[in-house]
Amino acid sequence: MSDLLAKLEKYIRTMPRAEVRVVVSEESLGDQVPIKVDAEASLGSRDLVEDGGICAVEVGEPRKGMFTCFLDGMQRPRGPIYINSPVPIVYGYVSAVIRTRGSDRRMRTLPGFHEVDEALYLAKTLAERYGVTIDGVRIVDTSEDCVLEHPLALIQAAKDKISTVRGSLESALAARWVAENSGGDEWLLVDGSLQSDYGEHSNIVGVTKSHSTQYLTWEEQRLVLSLKVGERSGVFVPVVNGRRRPVYSWYLRMQQSEGRDVYFGLVRVEAPRSVRILEMVDELSRWLLAERSPLSLPDMRWDKMLYPIRDCEQYMKSLAPTHTNLDARLMRLGMLG
Amino acid sequence: MHNELRQIGRVVATEAKPSTAYSFNFWAADDAKVGIGTLVVVRSDDVEVFGVVVDGFGFTDLGSALYDYIGSEGDPKRELATIRPEVRCYTAAVLRVEPEEPLQPVPVAPVYLADDYAVVRALRMDGFVGKTGIPVGLYQNGDLLSPVYLDSDFLLGPEAAHLNITGVSGLATKTSAVEFILLSIFKHFREDVAVVCFNVKGSDMLFLDYPAQVPSGHPLGELYNEYGVATLDQSDREKYENLGIPCEPFQKVLYYAPFKRDRANLNTLRSNPELTHNVYPLAWGLNEVLEFTEVVLNRDDVDAKADALIEYIRDRVINQTSEVGDIKVIVRNFQDLNAWFDAVLKWMEENNRSEWKTHHYATIRKVYNRLSNLSTRYQGLISPDELTSDLPWGEFEDRTVYVVDVANVDPQAQDLVFTRIVSQLRQRLEKGDLGVKHVIVVMDELNKYAPSDGPDTYLKQTLLDISERGRYLGLVLFSAQQFRSQVHKRVVGNSATCVYGRMDMDELATPGYQVLTSATKEKLATLSKGQLMIRHPHFNQPIFVKFPRPNVLRGPDGIRMFPPSEDLALEEAVWRNLSKLDGAISRNEIKDVVAQAGDHNDVIRAMNLTIQRKPQDVVSCFRNAIRKRAGLLNPTDEKVPVVVQDPDPNDPFQD
Numbered sequence: 002m003s004d005l006l007a008k009l010e011k012y013i014r015t016m017p018r019a020e021v022r023v024v025v026s027e028e029s030l031g032d033q034v035p036i037k038v039d040a041e042a043s044l045g046s047r048d049l050v051e052d053g054g055i056c057a058v059e060v061g062e063p064r065k066g067m068f069t070c071f072l073d074g075m076q077r078p079r080g081p082i083y084i085n086s087p088v089p090i091v092y093g094y095v096s097a098v099i100r101t102r103g104s105d106r107r108m109r110t111l112p113g114f115h116e117v118d119e120a121l122y123l124a125k126t127l128a129e130r131y132g133v134t135i136d137g138v139r140i141v142d143t144s145e146d147c148v149l150e151h152p153l154a155l156i157q158a159a160k161d162k163i164s165t166v167r168g169s170l171e172s173a174l175a176a177r178w179v180a181e182n183s184g185g186d187e188w189l190l191v192d193g194s195l196q197s198d199y200g201e202h203s204n205i206v207g208v209t210k211s212h213s214t215q216y217l218t219w220e221e222q223r224l225v226l227s228l229k230v231g232e233r234s235g236v237f238v239p240v241v242n243g244r245r246r247p248v249y250s251w252y253l254r255m256q257q258s259e260g261r262d263v264y265f266g267l268v269r270v271e272a273p274r275s276v277r278i279l280e281m282v283d284e285l286s287r288w289l290l291a292e293r294s295p296l297s298l299p300d301m302r303w304d305k306m307l308y309p310i311r312d313c314e315q316y317m318k319s320l321a322p323t324h325t326n327l328d329a330r331l332m333r334l335g336m337l338g
Numbered sequence: 339m340h341n342e343l344r345q346i347g348r349v350v351a352t353e354a355k356p357s358t359a360y361s362f363n364f365w366a367a368d369d370a371k372v373g374i375g376t377l378v379v380v381r382s383d384d385v386e387v388f389g390v391v392v393d394g395f396g397f398t399d400l401g402s403a404l405y406d407y408i409g410s411e412g413d414p415k416r417e418l419a420t421i422r423p424e425v426r427c428y429t430a431a432v433l434r435v436e437p438e439e440p441l442q443p444v445p446v447a448p449v450y451l452a453d454d455y456a457v458v459r460a461l462r463m464d465g466f467v468g469k470t471g472i473p474v475g476l477y478q479n480g481d482l483l484s485p486v487y488l489d490s491d492f493l494l495g496p497e498a499a500h501l502n503i504t505g506v507s508g509l510a511t512k513t514s515a516v517e518f519i520l521l522s523i524f525k526h527f528r529e530d531v532a533v534v535c536f537n538v539k540g541s542d543m544l545f546l547d548y549p550a551q552v553p554s555g556h557p558l559g560e561l562y563n564e565y566g567v568a569t570l571d572q573s574d575r576e577k578y579e580n581l582g583i584p585c586e587p588f589q590k591v592l593y594y595a596p597f598k599r600d601r602a603n604l605n606t607l608r609s610n611p612e613l614t615h616n617v618y619p620l621a622w623g624l625n626e627v628l629e630f631t632e633v634v635l636n637r638d639d640v641d642a643k644a645d646a647l648i649e650y651i652r653d654r655v656i657n658q659t660s661e662v663g664d665i666k667v668i669v670r671n672f673q674d675l676n677a678w679f680d681a682v683l684k685w686m687e688e689n690n691r692s693e694w695k696t697h698h699y700a701t702i703r704k705v706y707n708r709l710s711n712l713s714t715r716y717q718g719l720i721s722p723d724e725l726t727s728d729l730p731w732g733e734f735e736d737r738t739v740y741v742v743d744v745a746n747v748d749p750q751a752q753d754l755v756f757t758r759i760v761s762q763l764r765q766r767l768e769k770g771d772l773g774v775k776h777v778i779v780v781m782d783e784l785n786k787y788a789p790s791d792g793p794d795t796y797l798k799q800t801l802l803d804i805s806e807r808g809r810y811l812g813l814v815l816f817s818a819q820q821f822r823s824q825v826h827k828r829v830v831g832n833s834a835t836c837v838y839g840r841m842d843m844d845e846l847a848t849p850g851y852q853v854l855t856s857a858t859k860e861k862l863a864t865l866s867k868g869q870l871m872i873r874h875p876h877f878n879q880p881i882f883v884k885f886p887r888p889n890v891l892r893g894p895d896g897i898r899m900f901p902p903s904e905d906l907a908l909e910e911a912v913w914r915n916l917s918k919l920d921g922a923i924s925r926n927e928i929k930d931v932v933a934q935a936g937d938h939n940d941v942i943r944a945m946n947l948t949i950q951r952k953p954q955d956v957v958s959c960f961r962n963a964i965r966k967r968a969g970l971l972n973p974t975d976e977k978v979p980v981v982v983q984d985p986d987p988n989d990p991f992q993d
Contacts, residue, residue, distance in 0.1 A: 065417075065419065102419075102420055105421065106418070106420055106421040107420075107421045107423070108420060108423065292420075293409070294409040294410055294411070294418045295400075295406065295409040295410075295419075295420060295422055296405050296409035298402070298405040298408075298409075299401035299402075308422075309419075309420050311399075312420065312423070315399065
């Protein structure tokens with residue numbers, strides 16, 4: 002399944018003396034590795050946009066919206082592999098897709114909007130110092146992302162890089178979609194935050210399920226966490242590291258949270274920062290509420306996961322090399338040493 | 339040779355549901371015309387696998403019905419924003435693999451719908467189509483209808499033989515299927531063949547020579563319209579064309595039925611004057627019956643002593659001059675036999691003997707009692723006089739159907755009819771003097787005649803005998819029943835070809851159907867008219883086919899159009915029967931002759947003699963026979979065989 006690992010095997014076989022060590026059951030390298038900004042709790046800030054501040058606003062009844070395209074990405078890191086050196090090499094499979102929902106309400110892949118990237122992530126300079134120069138396969142150099150020459154730090158840098166590549170793939174697809182659908186009625190719903198400035202006229206909305214970055218004050222956060230189903234918070238502009246992001250954002254309660262975690266059913270919505278979006282906040286919220294059915298069960302994140310996004314995820318997973326296949330490949334590499 | 343086939347799916351093999359050498363799973367496109375029974379082809383670079391779909395299952399990513407309920411807020415009318423993807427997977431059983439060796443699990447490869455050529459190969463018909471193929475129906479693959487053939491070597495012998503049909507009653511599928519297959523055999527079988535059809539109930543087989551639909555301008559057209567007889571539709575005609583079978587009824591059919599108790603009217607529903615031109619009496623005399631005493635007599639009665647006496651009568655008495663004391667007797671019929679018994683008993687009593695020719699008085703009395711009752715017990719079938727009207731032994735004709743109507747005859751008589759006819763067929767086929775090389779015996783209600791439990795009857799033994807030995811002789815059994823599970827295992831087990839119409843679920847739950855998947859059973863339970871499932875030695879798996887409605891008038895329609903005649907008065911019945919010999923004779927002539935007769939039996943006997951002799955001058959012959967019985971015989975009149983008692987010159991009472 003993975004040509005890249007086959008080529009790596011071929012390369013190793015050409016080495017006169019290869020000492021290969023492979024780690025195949027690294028649980029932390031699962032598919033759900035979040036991008037770094039969401040991985041740890043962090044604080045951001047906000048600029049309030051609406052007069053009422055962050056108070057709860059009832060958005061009205063769910064309404065069939067204009068979301069016709071959905072974007073998601075996935076990553077599947079594996080390893081690390083050590084070849085004649087303590088420099089970790091991480092295998093990374095990254096994919097992003099836009100799936101479209103037709104008038105028959107069935108999901109299909111938008112032609113030309115499925116991207117895959119398969120590469121080995123390693124600090125190239127460091128590896129070369131140990132005489133490891135891998136040819137014939139795609140290499141992503143993490144040298145610049147890691148200042149500490151420590152295997153654990155190098156692994157973390159590789160993981161972060163994989164997430165970055167995934168984000169880039171997603172951004173590129175979204176940008177291309179926006180360019181191709183400018184002025185149209187269709188909207189693109191993206192899993193996660195909008196990572197680029199797509200322009201204030203673009204029909205794009207991001208839905209974030211994780212809340213590791215807290216943009217609001219404690220009092221505002223209390224109001225958000227007490228939102229009822231069908232209520233949204235006031236609109237704000239997220240500020241990260243002192244920079245205003247080019248989006249408007251608001252929280253929306255999708256599912257009843259009584260008796261559950263305070264974040265249950267709570268999503269944060271992002272859309273391009275424009276007057277048009279500000280006028281559409283309630284409508285966009287109603288569109289999102291309409292996406293609650295069908296439920297994404299049995300996905301663990303079903304309270305926040307929109308079904309079409311889950312569909313994108315399933316599609317990508319079905320085409321990705323399986324964990325078993327990758328582990329088997331890696332085991333073969335390990336046996337070469 | 340690889341044809342362009344339409345790809346419809348792809349083989350999937352998971353750890354939970356792996357491919358094996360004998361079955362595989364595949365998913366199919368939403369619009370693929372795949373269903374239970376569909377033939378598919380899997381093609382990889384080095385192997386081609388033909389399979390038949392035996393099961394299907396569809397599912398979505400929904401983990402629990404509860405998720406859907408919650409997602410819809412409990413409102414079934416609520417429109418979901420997105421339709422969950424639904425995959426339709428099918429399980430197929432392998433029919434054939436090329437190359438056959440090595441036999442490996444089916445590869446993960448594209449799946450195609452079988453076309454005509456693939457159907458031929460999948461069902462291994464390429465070995466016999468064009469040689470010994472008998473079209474049995476059309477296999478529907480999407481919009482394509484492909485002919486399916488049976489191998490006559492395995493249907494009519496010698497490799498294997500017999501056909502068994504199972505299906506619920508009331509749909510006319512069993513009868514229609516048999517009729518259609520027989521029509522196909524008549525058209526495509528390359529050797530001579532005749533059919534002996536036992537009509538054991540109703541009027542199912544009584545209109546085989548009448549079409550279901552007549553062309554415009556046909557003399558019967560108005561009658562057909564008047565009764566609103568269901569016509570064949572265009573799709574039926576296309577099926578006939580596709581299968582190369584003429585859309586017409588049987589061209590040559592002869593009907594046989596015993597008389598009623600009056601021995602003047604035939605015991606059949608085909609008694610309308612319009613239809614009686616090819617209806618003949620089935621009447622057997624002493625000669626025919628005595629061979630089958632085991633059948634007609636109670637088994638407890640025929641002990642060794644009785645058997646010895648019967649054997650003696652058969653060897654030394656029948657059709658020869660035998661002496662009883664001083665009396666010389668020729669026994670040609672039951673009446674003669676009764677006279678012979680009377681003479682024997684009288685001689686023993688007069689001479690105070692307890693034995694006659696080593697046979698004890700009591701044995702003779704017992705056999706006399708049993709045999710003399712036969713013509714009464716089997717009245718209508720066994721004639722007390724010389725009348726014998728039988729199937730045309732030795733003169734069976736190719737492509738002819740001989741229908742023996744025993745629907746209104748009691749079970750014992752049915753037993754005798756069936757046993758004797760099959761016995762004759764077997765003997766004649768063994769000697770090669772039947773007139774044809776192959777005979778198909780058609781028998782319905784096998785549940786009743788060859789049940790899996792119950793007492794051993796001669797009929798059951800005969801059916802077993804055909805099933806087990808018939809194929810070597812060219813004697814083939816086409817049997818039908820509602821419940822296959824209740825038929826003797828050896829009868830159905832020896833049927834190389836099995837056909838199933840719509841089945842009862844209770845029947846499908848019996849162990850005999852365990853080899854079928856639940857989906858196949860479900861399909862069998864809901865088959866519509868004109869659909870069959872077929873098992874044949876060349877087919878590794880059961881195959882579903884469609885067959886056209888036979889262009890044969892259905893029994894109930896025939897009865898409505900040609901209602902059976904009321905029982906005719908003696909004169910009228912005699913005139914009707916003799917008219918078949920000479921259409922010119924008048925009612926009055928016959929009426930005048932009948933008026934001269936002593937009693938009813940004399941008329942019947944004279945009529946039978948006339949029918950049997952087929953004279954040039956029918957009325958004269960009939961008149962002579964009557965006069966003879968009435969003592970009015972002219973010296974020139976023809977002699978009628980009767981018991982001959984040589985005159986005793988010393989008899990003091992002699993006139």
